[in-house]
Amino acid sequence: MRFSVFTIDSKQAFEKAALDIYRYQLQENKVYGKYCRLINKTNAKSIEDIPFLPIQFFKSHNIISTNKTAETTFTSSGTTGSTVSKHYVTDLNVYDASLDHSFRQTYGSIEDYVVLALLPHYLDRTGSSLVYMAQRWINQSKKPESGFYLNNLEELSQVLKNLKKSKQKVILIGVTFALLQLAEHYAMPLENTIVIETGGMKGMRKEIVKPELHQILRNAFPKASIQSEYGMTELLSQAYASDGINFTTPPWMKVITRDTNDPFSRIGNGKTGGLNIIDLANFNSCSFIATQDLGKSFQDGTFQVLGRFDHSDIRGCNLMAVN
Known part of the structure; x- marks a missing residue:
């Protein structure tokens, strides 16, 4: 699975890889697996069923899907005394x-x-x-x-x-x-x-x-x-x-918009909502993240970022x- 995501060249290949990584992280990522069980989302049959982990968990938990030691830890910047996000990267390659x-x-x-x-x-x-x-x-x-x-x-x-x-x-x-x-x-x-x-x-x-x-x-x-x-x-x-303004993702990344009042519901193209991101390069951490950004996603796969949640x-x- 290591580099196969970078050869994705179709919608079908993306969806297959996303489901494979979802099943892998459901078993190997303790935090994501527990989150999926708590919200009763452990049997996704399609990409639309895959749950997204709230991004705040990167501040409070070790989000990792492997037993390998991290080669480096990427950290967010923050104000003095604030808790920063940590992304444990086990393979910089x-x-x-x-x-x-x-x-x-x-x-x-x-x-x-x-x-x-x-x-x-x-x-x-x-x-x-x-x-x-x-x-x-x-x-x-x-x-x-x-x-x-x-x-x-x-x-x-x-x-x-x-x-x-x-x-x-x-x-x-x-x-x-x-x-x-x-x-x-x-x-x-x-x-x-x-x-x-x-x-x-x-x-x-x-x-x-x-x-x-x-x-x-x-x-x-x-x-x-x-x-x-x-x-x-x-x-x-x-x-x-x-x-x-209009962002284009690489073939192994996809942005989906969720309802701001119901985090488990997706909304249609062109409507403002919270941005959920599938990043298949994150197969050793978590590939399915609910961000705190507001924006719009479109039918052609592009998206816009309009701001942040209050x-x-x-x-x-x-x-x-x-x-």
């Missing part, structure tokens, strides 16, 4: 494969790009799956300019100017507040550049809606492609939105830059 397959499917060859990260360096923020992803991209790009620039905006602006002259393809990935700082102080036309923002701004500065954010970035960086990434500590897969925790990708 699985995460690497997920990252590599997704990048190739979305952007092509990583070696075609310089990767500039407005994120903390991996030595400053250990345990971040996002920083790990950026570090892998930087290493694989094999370009001397690739690196972390969170605390070096002036240097980053000069690098961007030099790359613009050479017409080098660039990926600039960063937390939202840092991208806004760059936009405010170092606006410039950016041809051949993809700007990927990774989350909201709660806890850092006044919250703005995504269309407003993207308009600010487009005004500051004319000709750049403004895009979005959707991922979290509890997942080993990411979704990308080339238009910044009183849900601040998304950590911006907090990690200041903790």
Whole structure:
């Protein structure tokens, strides 16, 4: 089962793999198995019957489906004194494969790009799956300019100017507040550049809606492609939105919308609800997660993220830059 999920190429293959992993995790994941028994959902015959584990369990329990020792533990960022989510990863090769397959499917060859990260360096923020992803991209790009620039905006602006002259393809990935700082102080036309923002701004500065954010970035960086990434500590897969709004999942990932008043009921396409995620790369932890995000899913498999449930925790990708 180890890498078979990355060869999924049809709806039928996805559903078969999802049911196989559901049965595996029902037996091997003590927390998920107990949860399924408590809600009497232990005999799923189709993908529609598979229950989703509330994401909060990653804060209070060890969510793992194997006896192997974790190679690393990805942790969410949080405010002082808050409880963080922990994702025990027993095989980093699985995460690497997920990252590599997704990048190739979305952007092509990583070696075609310089990767500039407005994120903390991996030595400053250990345990971040996002920083790990950026570090892998930087290493694989094999370009001397690739690196972390969170605390070096002036240097980053000069690098961007030099790359613009050479017409080098660039990926600039960063937390939202840092991208806004760059936009405010170092606006410039950016041809051949993809700007990927990774989350909201709660806890850092006044919250703005995504269309407003993207308009600010487009005004500051004319000709750049403004895009979005959707991922979290509890997942080993990411979704990308080339238009910044409508996210596309890799073939081994699927997003479903649930009723906000009845967590066990799904709602139709195009309606706002809570986002449930199937991430088959999570076969050694839990592949079926009920998130605290609000959004819409659509018939073509795309989805939108519209916000968070009231009183849900601040998304950590911006907090990690200041903790």
